[in-house]
Amino acid sequence: MSTLRDARLTGDESIDTPFGTITLEHGFPTDDSSGLLFDQLDAQRAAQVYLWALPLVGFVTWRERAAKTFDATQFGDFVVYDTLREKRGIVTANLTTPYIINFTNISDGPVLIDYPAGPTAGGVLDFWQRPVVDLGQTGPDQGKGGGYVILGPDDDATPFEGSGRYVARSETVNIFIAFRVLTDDPNLMASSKRGLALGRAGSTPTPVRFIEGVDTEWSATPSRGLGFWEDLATAVDEESVREVDKALMAMLEPLGIVKGEPFAPDERQRRLLLEGATLGELMVRNMQVNPRHTSPFWVGTSWYKLIDFEIEQETDTILQIDQRATLFYEAVTTTKGMVHPTPGTGQVYLTTKRDSEGRLVRADRSYRLHVPADVPVAQFWSLTLYSEDTRRPYENGGTDIRSVSLDSRDENLDFNDDGSIDLYIGPSAPHGAENNWMKTVAEDGWFVYFRMYAATKPFFDKSWALPDFQSIP
Known part of the structure; x- marks a missing residue:
């Protein structure tokens, strides 16, 4: 029995793989092995297409x-x-x-x-x-x-x-x-x-x-499972195919998504699409937490600049699939002012999923974020709490916006004497810090965006820096 690492790919051979045993007879895959290989081919393609399609399906x-x-x-x-x-x-x-x-x-x-x-x-x-x-x-x-x-x-x-x-x-x-x-x-x-x-x-x-005034709960989080592919099929049918996307469109055809044709996947296609969507979401969630295409904005912290790709989502040599998937899994929209802010204009978005010890944050622990004085903004800053599951504003039972978003224009915030401020996230508020606290619940993992409106020079030259969240008892 060979493995994928040491397979000879010649003569008669049995190859142990994570998805089953592949048998070659005189170098040819047997009929049983052919089905396994096609399934693996299409499942892998479904996962990669999931990453590619995130911005389109999001809209x-x-x-x-x-x-x-x-x-x-x-x-x-x-x-x-x-x-x-x-x-x-x-x-x-x-x-x-x-x-x-x-x-x-x-x-x-x-x-x-x-x-x-x-x-x-x-x-x-x-x-x-x-x-x-x-x-x-x-x-x-x-x-x-x-x-x-x-x-x-x-x-x-x-x-x-x-x-x-x-x-x-x-x-x-x-x-x-x-x-x-x-x-x-x-x-x-x-x-x-x-x-x-x-x-x-x-x-x-x-x-x-x-x-206006509809004031109802709803969700624009893309569907999991087959619903994701149904929305993608809708978009594919409405839009023309760009040259840069033809290879991905070729990957979709064996999965039942073909421009100009109804989306009616058979049992095998449905199974592989479901597997591919789950695998794709796991892959992009890993990139979201551990973005290997970039580095923290401030050395020694876990704060990342949220948008780290070109406005066109491509360079002279690549389509920035991983970079944009990382953003569009957890966010929607870009503008020039968001992608390339300049001192005094645009918006800066920073995010983190780890504490000062490098540990992933948890919903059952409490954390403090110390925001130094003189945040370099010409307008205002905000800290907003989101659910890792839905990527939407965190549902913690609060009924007002400040239950999940605190900003520098909020007159109820308690600042320190030196102009700095301590903000808290966790299951319960530290004594005396209720005005500066956002609640987490159960096992609903969380992350934040720290937004800076019209960031000024000390942000861009990094003379002002935001420290990591500190875990507190």
């Missing part, structure tokens, strides 16, 4: 669930996610500012956007979650507002030359339009909403419909 899932939950089904429908229950459905949602979000299909022609002036952060993304164009402070309007036209993959840009609009092209026919008002001033929120209009090429943009 399709969100679109479909939002349509059902909020009745956001018409062109120009923007959902306003404001309450904890509304935001808790979004994967690693930012809880400090309301989201205003729309999904639009541009197969019927370019989309015109009239965008409001003000302190906003937003963008248009394609369905691979790549920025098409930023809106607001990090966009070409630089917070002054303006007109945009979003072209589809094959649309002609000529009619919009000299239109005074910023022209951008999406490589997918489905797009995501979103923005946040970076202030809690209700007047600025109201004026931003009044200034937003949407239209098709050849018509005048008209005010959009805002869907």
Whole structure:
């Protein structure tokens, strides 16, 4: 009996593998071995396709669930996610500012956007979650507002030359339009909403419909099992195939996902798709906790910069599958201001899953995070708690946003005399620290995002640093 490490692959041979014994007769796989090899081939492919498809499935899932939950089904429908229950459905949602979000299909022609002036952060993304164009402070309007036209993959840009609009092209026919008002001033929120209009090429943009006050629990976490593949099949059927994705599309065909054909997997395909989805999720969860494509932002800590790949998700030599899978397993959306922030503009996202001893954090232990004084931000910072299982805001029984997100604008936080602050996460609050505490429950593992809005020079030159969480009795 050989193993995969020392197999001769000639003559008559039996090879012991993790998935069964492969028998060769005169060098040929026997009929029984052929089935095992095809199963292993397709299961491995399913796991790799799972990693590749995460950004696409993340957006399709969100679109479909939002349509059902909020009745956001018409062109120009923007959902306003404001309450904890509304935001808790979004994967690693930012809880400090309301989201205003729309999904639009541009197969019927370019989309015109009239965008409001003000302190906003937003963008248009394609369905691979790549920025098409930023809106607001990090966009070409630089917070002054303006007109945009979003072209589809094959649309002609000529009619919009000299239109005074910023022209951008999406490589997918489905797009995501979103923005946040970076202030809690209700007047600025109201004026931003009044200034937003949407239209098709050849018509005048008209005010959009805002869907507000739904305040219900829901979930945009991608499905496990066959539901993941059903959402992927939907996306594959809607979108054109990019040159960079043809190899992955070839891997999908034996699994029953073929563009232009109904998704109706047989029993064998269903079994392998289920195995592949589980294996793929285990693989990406490992990369999420132990990202081997990058290093901690501050030496000697376990804090990682969340987005560590190019805006295009590829370089001159590779498609950054592992890098983007690590992000899009636990998060949604990117913009230029998120991927490449500069001093005084954009947003910085930092995450950690370990304590100061290098141990994975646990829901049944308590931790302290000491945030040094003078956090280098021109706007504000926040610390938000998420579930490792759902990757959505942590469900700990709290009914208000500060039960799972604390930020520097919160008047209830207790700062130290020197301007620093100690924040706590664990099953119970240390005595006297209730205002600075977020609760964990049972075995629901957790992680955090430390967000910095308009980070300033001391962050970029690393003269200011965030220490690791410390485990406390």
